[in-house]
Amino acid sequence: MAGPSKTQRRFPDAAEDQATWERQLDTPQTLSPSYRLAFADFDFLKRDELRPVRLQLELLKPEMELQDRGIVSTVVIFGGARIPERPEDARRPGLAKLAHYYEVAREFARLVTLTSLESGCAENVICGGGGPGVMEAASRGAAEAGGVSIGLNIVLPHEQAPNLYGTPELSFNFHYFGIRKMTFLMRAKAVAVFPGGFGTLDELFETLTLIQTGRMEPMPILLFGEEFWRRIVNWEALAEAGTISPADLDLFRFVETAEEAMAAMRDWRAGPEGAAD
Template identity: 65%
Template structure:
């Protein structure tokens, strides 16, 4: 952002303030008179959808760059998975059983954040959907380590208000799922997927598709909970049918614990001579 002393043209915000002080009249009260970029009703018109898409792409990108976030560790996972202390209130026995992955997500985020801080805190910053469940666990683990974390919320009828562990200045809100998913991966160095529902499956398969089709560079891709993932997805059947290749089954790794996940990441980085650059899609 340019300093006002170096500007040639007026500051847009100053013009908004100036326009508020103009004498009231039928002309100044009209919809036409409002500055276009300060007119909420105009910006929400269907014809302005391309502009809104661009704004949702640009705002987080600019703010993450200004915050010095160079790369991220992505945590996907279910909003309905409770922390173990609350598992007795879970509506199903299976959800109560899956509560152990809340602790694993929290510990994984804590350990990765400690490693990030040791390297200056610009790389391997935890990013989640910013909501409850596994997302909360990820942001909480980063906070346990004394580090920053990112939350990418989206406007939904339920569930998706920010959890209290997201770094406030790195808590974003979205209208478009597609742009939100793009921001998950633009700085990604690792994707860790915990048990979840439709949203988690959507995020997982889109990310895998980008890697499979080489639209995104390979990165460590971790699926926590082999039993869960093999029960709901018959991976080998896809390969047998020929709808994916046997090689595609090597795009991801099953892990059970945070420590095991970090071992996989460290080995992958050593084998691929990775230092600190993300795999931009």
């Protein structure tokens, strides 16, 4: 339920009280940190005891902004920050072999965004990590299609500066990995996972775990690059060992191209086991 309008409000709102506080004369009392309004006292908000409050704020800020903009669903793209646009830009030979996935991610995001534009950018909005590599390709493809993209950045000592293609009004910054991952999946209609490192693996397996355990509704999980993913994970060995069910291997599908991924999303069947056709 919406809160009272300004004409209905009986008490001053937070902005009004902050403005009044800032106009006060400087005295030893008003200059004391203890006199600051609690919501405007950043030193207070950063205390360890306020972590539960910060967790809630970090969840609410992007959620309320996306609600205000009418964004209903997203297509999430995960992938490595180190994937270069061109093989010659690769830091290591192995990355040069993965460079073509930059263009695949860019084209996939472009095609998804074209469908998003048909809904007025309410459905199928591209959502990525907001950083370089595959994340940049996702933002870039969405921008080239004339749409918007959501960027969920996180404060890291390296690799995670925002790319220049993301929609500024939909670029968010996180302190907590857990809240960021939850935000990725809250509106997800499909998840596309490109080659990446520990972060990408973490995001992929959390998504699969939530679906496998029934904590999240099944959706298309598209793994780009079958050769890469079969080298990284021995999926069948997990089923043979009994640590997952054979049906769990149907929770995802390997794809190679943007067009193949679009077709897989269209044809996906969310049956009792969340299997694909």
